[in-house]
Amino acid sequence: MAFQGVVQLRTYTTVTMLGLLLVFLGIVGYGAPATTTLSPVDKFKSIVNAEVDALWNSVDHDSSGNLEESDLENIFDQYDDNNDKQISQTEFLTHFVGHQQNLDIIAQGLYYELDMDNDSEITGSDLQRYFEKIDTNDDNSIEKPEFETFFRDTLTLLFVLQYEGHLTSPMPTHT
Incomplete structure (x- = not known):
């Protein structure tokens, strides 16, 4: 019962932080031209979708519309x-972040996510x-829709963590 309370509190905290992030984005107008009247939620979605599209374009090396083993080898x-x-x-942060320091926390979170065995190195395995x-369809x-769904969720969470400024150590993400 106590565990359920902790999960509910963590979920409430995450939802609250996402709400604050959306309000912040609405106030500063981050990610949308000044002439649009997008809601803060739509602005946030636009930012995440743009990042997911950029990430897809950077990993689908042969422009086949699918990621395959050869794409993984190229990325590696x-x-x-x-x-x-x-x-x-x-190495990962240097390549992923490049000259965009605003992606540092997101890159750290993605690194921790990719390090599936938590040994502080990303390997072919x-x-x-x-x-x-x-x-997901084995x-x-x-396919691009699988990629978009997964990374839209992942990047949304990482953007929230970046906004909170709390991603400083590996978080357990795997079982």
């Missing part, structure tokens, strides 16, 4: 600067397990 090779068959947090997690290919 791009991020593994020292060719040690592992992607360190530094981690990427394979992550691929299987996103491939056809050995990640």
Whole structure:
């Protein structure tokens, strides 16, 4: 019973923080041209959708509309600067964030999510397990709708965490 109360409190806190983020985005007009009259929720959705689209375009190397093993290999090779068959947090953050420091916390959260075995390195095995997690129809290919659904949810949570400024250590995300 106490566990249920903790879960309800955490859910309430997350929903409250998301609400505050949406209000903040509405006040500063983040992500939308000044001439539009989008609601704060629509502005937030627009930001997340734009990030998901950019992420998809960066990983679908052959523009096939699906992510396959070859796409994973390309991603891994791009991020593994020292060719040690592992992607360190530094390598990942350098490539993912680039010169956009506003993505730092989001990149950290995504790194922790991709490190499926929590050993502080992303390996080919981690990427394979992550691929299987996103491939919800188990056809050995990640279609764009699968990718969008998964990353829309993931990036929404990471944006909230970035706004809260609380993502400083790995969070347990796997069982």
